[in-house]
Amino acid sequence: MAQVTVTIDGKTYRMACDEGQEAHLIDLAERFDRYVLHLKDSFGEIGDQRITVMAGIMVMDELAELQKRVRGMESEIATLRKTRDDALLKADKNDATLTGSIAELAERIEAVAARLSANEPPRQG
Secondary structure, eight states: OEEEEEEETTEEEEEEEOTTOHHHHHHHHHHHHHHHHHHHHHHOSSOHHHHHHHHHHHHHHHHHHHHHHHHHHHHHHHHHHHHHHHHHHHHTTOHHHHHHHHHHHHHHHHHHHHHHHHTOOOOOO
């Protein structure tokens, strides 16, 4: 097990993590620290435990929003796959229809990919 030292709200914490995950853990701690500092700037000194709980809730709220967006995108991908499969079944009957369906499907996939790229949560800091 690797160990790293992270700083949150000016306090250092020694933490264990899997080998190779040190940079990821440090990044997570730095991101969480930004939430804590934002809350302290907004509310002042209201207690370390309360600030930590509020920051945790903010992170969970962001996670819930991202999970909703992912579910929506997964649903749209399922619809696109069905459209693709339906188009492939029709291919035997009419190649021109297949070409149009594939082109339409490609456009829709590109639109979804662009939306996914545009919806990345902004990095704090």
